[in-house]
Amino acid sequence: MSAVTIINMPLVYQEKMKQLEHKLQVKEENIIVLKTENAILHLKLAECMTQTLKSNEGYAQISEIYNQKKNVHQIISDTLIQVSLAMQGLKLNLGLLRSFVVDHLENIQNRLKEQFQLLLNNAKIIQHSNQRLQGMTEKVLMLERSLREVNEKYNTEKERRKIMHNNLIELKGNIRVHCRIRPCLPINRQKLLNQQESSTVVTFALDDETVSLKCKRPGQPAVDKIFHFERVFKPNESQSAVFEEVRPLITSVLDGYNVCIMAYGQTGSGKTYTMMGPHSECERENHTELGIIPRAAEELFRLILEKPEESHSVEVSILEVYNNDLYDLLAYDSHAGLCLKRDIVIGKDGKSYVPSLTHKHAAYIEDVLDLVKKGLQLRVKHSTLIHANSSRSHLVVTLTVTTSAKSGETVDTFNSQKHKPIKTKLQLVDLAGSECVGMSGVQGVALREASFINRSLSALSDVLGALAEHRTHIPYRNSKLTHLLQDSIGGDAKLLVMLCISPCQKFTTETLQTLGFGTRACQVSRVPVKNMKHTLKMHY
Numbered sequence: 001m002s003a004v005t006i007i008n009m010p011l012v013y014q015e016k017m018k019q020l021e022h023k024l025q026v027k028e029e030n031i032i033v034l035k036t037e038n039a040i041l042h043l044k045l046a047e048c049m050t051q052t053l054k055s056n057e058g059y060a061q062i063s064e065i066y067n068q069k070k071n072v073h074q075i076i077s078d079t080l081i082q083v084s085l086a087m088q089g090l091k092l093n094l095g096l097l098r099s100f101v102v103d104h105l106e107n108i109q110n111r112l113k114e115q116f117q118l119l120l121n122n123a124k125i126i127q128h129s130n131q132r133l134q135g136m137t138e139k140v141l142m143l144e145r146s147l148r149e150v151n152e153k154y155n156t157e158k159e160r161r162k163i164m165h166n167n168l169i170e171l172k173g174n175i176r177v178h179c180r181i182r183p184c185l186p187i188n189r190q191k192l193l194n195q196q197e198s199s200t201v202v203t204f205a206l207d208d209e210t211v212s213l214k215c216k217r218p219g220q221p222a223v224d225k226i227f228h229f230e231r232v233f234k235p236n237e238s239q240s241a242v243f244e245e246v247r248p249l250i251t252s253v254l255d256g257y258n259v260c261i262m263a264y265g266q267t268g269s270g271k272t273y274t275m276m277g278p279h280s281e282c283e284r285e286n287h288t289e290l291g292i293i294p295r296a297a298e299e300l301f302r303l304i305l306e307k308p309e310e311s312h313s314v315e316v317s318i319l320e321v322y323n324n325d326l327y328d329l330l331a332y333d334s335h336a337g338l339c340l341k342r343d344i345v346i347g348k349d350g351k352s353y354v355p356s357l358t359h360k361h362a363a364y365i366e367d368v369l370d371l372v373k374k375g376l377q378l379r380v381k382h383s384t385l386i387h388a389n390s391s392r393s394h395l396v397v398t399l400t401v402t403t404s405a406k407s408g409e410t411v412d413t414f415n416s417q418k419h420k421p422i423k424t425k426l427q428l429v430d431l432a433g434s435e436c437v438g439m440s441g442v443q444g445v446a447l448r449e450a451s452f453i454n455r456s457l458s459a460l461s462d463v464l465g466a467l468a469e470h471r472t473h474i475p476y477r478n479s480k481l482t483h484l485l486q487d488s489i490g491g492d493a494k495l496l497v498m499l500c501i502s503p504c505q506k507f508t509t510e511t512l513q514t515l516g517f518g519t520r521a522c523q524v525s526r527v528p529v530k531n532m533k534h535t536l537k538m539h540y
């Protein structure tokens with residue numbers, strides 16, 4: 001409003017105008033202030049909004065956390081529900097289990113009670129049995145004691161019987177007769193021997209001293225023939241069992257006795273097996289199969305080692321008696337392709353000798369075995385030339401032991417009675433087959449062989465017969481065999497006759513003949529055996 005207009009207005013209005021203008025001015029100032037404040041507030045608002053935005057993000061996170069927490073709570077509460085449900089189920093099962101266990105336990109308890117009762121009853125029974133057992137043990141102990149006493153008595157008696165038997169044998173002149181029954185042969189062996197035997201067994205060992213032979217003739221009842229010998233070997237008895245009975249005789253050789261061991265029996269009865277062992281070289285490699293000859297040689301060398309106070313020398317000679325001729329199996333004539341023939345002569349002392357007989361020195365057991373092996377090979381070589389079958393000849397292996405005192409005085413002189421060397425002989429004889437060869441139908445070489453074997457073996461039997469009957473004349477010289485073995489059969493040697501027999505029915509006649517020969521040998525009574533060490537007499 002212009003100043004003119006104001007001057008024209010009443011005062012009152014003017015006043016009022018002024019007031020109003022003032023008020024307006026104030027108001028405008030207020031508005032400015034308010035605008036400023038508003039601007040400030042806007043700024044603050046903007047700030048606040050920024051902060052609010054920020055706090056909104058935090059809120060979102062918090063709400064997310066809150067939501068997660070809510071979820072976790074949910075899961076926990078779900079889990080709690082499940083757990084409580086499972087617990088309820090478990091409680092139920094536990095209740096069931098408890099009642100089952102209680103039932104079961106009751107059951108077991110009842111059964112245990114029953115078992116316990118049973119156990120008690122059994123314990124009573126055992127106690128009762130124990131008492132009876134104790135009684136029986138005492139009885140058994142008593143029986144054992146008396147059995148031991150009886151055994152001791154039996155052993156003493158056996159020992160006494162053995163001593164008496166030995167004395168008797170010494171008085172009889174020390175002829176021992178053993179009998180060995182061989183087993184039935186397997187077919188392949190029978191073929192090799194050109195024999196066929198049925199499995200009908202008629203010969204048995206009743207005990208270790210008795211042989212029984214069932215004889216059956218057509219139209220007649222069977223008869224059991226009984227024979228007694230010092231020792232009877234059953235078919236299953238081993239080579240070592242046989243040698244155990246022979247062993248003491250080897251001791252005798254070093255004790256100063258002459259010893260002769262001869263195998264008698266038909267072809268195929270086991271003479272060579274008993275004396276040497278199996279035929280083939282490789283079978284003989286098996287030590288358990290070795291026969292008397294290698295075992296005796298081994299024992300001899302073993303005993304020699306046990307006597308270091310004496311000096312011993314061993315010599316080997318091997319003779320074959322074929323068709324009443326003597327062949328030196330250690331002297332081979334390569335030109336003639338034969339072993340050299342030898343003769344027997346009677347020395348001044350009335351004893352028989354074989355001059356120029358080859359004696360090979362043996363320092364060790366192996367030397368003996370080599371010489372015997374060589375001798376046997378020559379026998380085979382020689383046999384193919386002069387006879388077809390080695391069982392058609394007698395084989396005599398002699399081990400001569402010269403014993404002298406170790407003082408060095410081994411001079412071979414009769415003047416010095418002290419320390420004079422002593423010679424003792426161990427003769428090991430594998431006789432020719434004793435089968436009764438029928439002369440009809442046999443011709444040529446076979447007939448000649450058969451008649452010589454028959455003659456030599458009957459000469460052996462005649463010598464035994466003459467000795468048994470104490471005849472003044474003993475027909476030693478009827479054959480080279482008996483002549484050669486004169487010292488051993490009738491002289492001062494210990495003689496062991498090993499009868500070899502087959503158990504089969506087919507060979508009843510031959511077995512009877514062999515057992516008859518053995519019985520005859522048992523009846524021989526000779527002068528007591530002479531001990532070379534005591535008589536101090538030279539042999540050979």
Ligand code: ADP
Binds near residue numbers: 183267269270278433
């Ligand atoms: P021999 O010499 O009397 O003619 P052998 O000793 O040659 O008889 O024996 C004939 C066969 O019987 C051989 O094959 C041998 O191995 C076997 N034989 C003999 N005796 C026995 C035995 N006691 N144990 C096993 N086999 C044996």
Ligand code: MG
Binds near residue numbers: 271272273390391430
């Ligand atoms: Mg033979």
